[in-house]
Amino acid sequence: MRNNRLILVALLFLGLINFPLxxxxxxxxxxxxxxxxYAYCLGVWFVVIALTGLILNDKNKK
Known part of the structure; x- marks a missing residue:
């Protein structure tokens, strides 16, 4: 389950920094x-790092 969430975050990151957007x-x-x-890129980067940290530090490790 955790790996699926990390893959989703990676795909979200790639989508947000893709050319059209x-x-x-x-x-x-x-x-x-x-x-x-620059503000957009740093904001997206911060959100992705925060989401990754939340996923990896989840107390309900399944």
Whole structure:
């Protein structure tokens, strides 16, 4: 079950950083002085790391 969740997170990550979706954030605007595309990539990266950590530290290891 845990391996299936990790595979799902990996596929989600690949989908979120794929070209058609990431090109939506390729603008000249900034968020707090950081280009939007960098903020998006770092946000996606943080979410994937957090999800992976939650899956690996699950107390109900099945």
């Amino acid at each position: 990431i090109s939506l954030f390729d603008t000249s605007k900034t968020v707090g002085g950081v280009p939007v595309i």
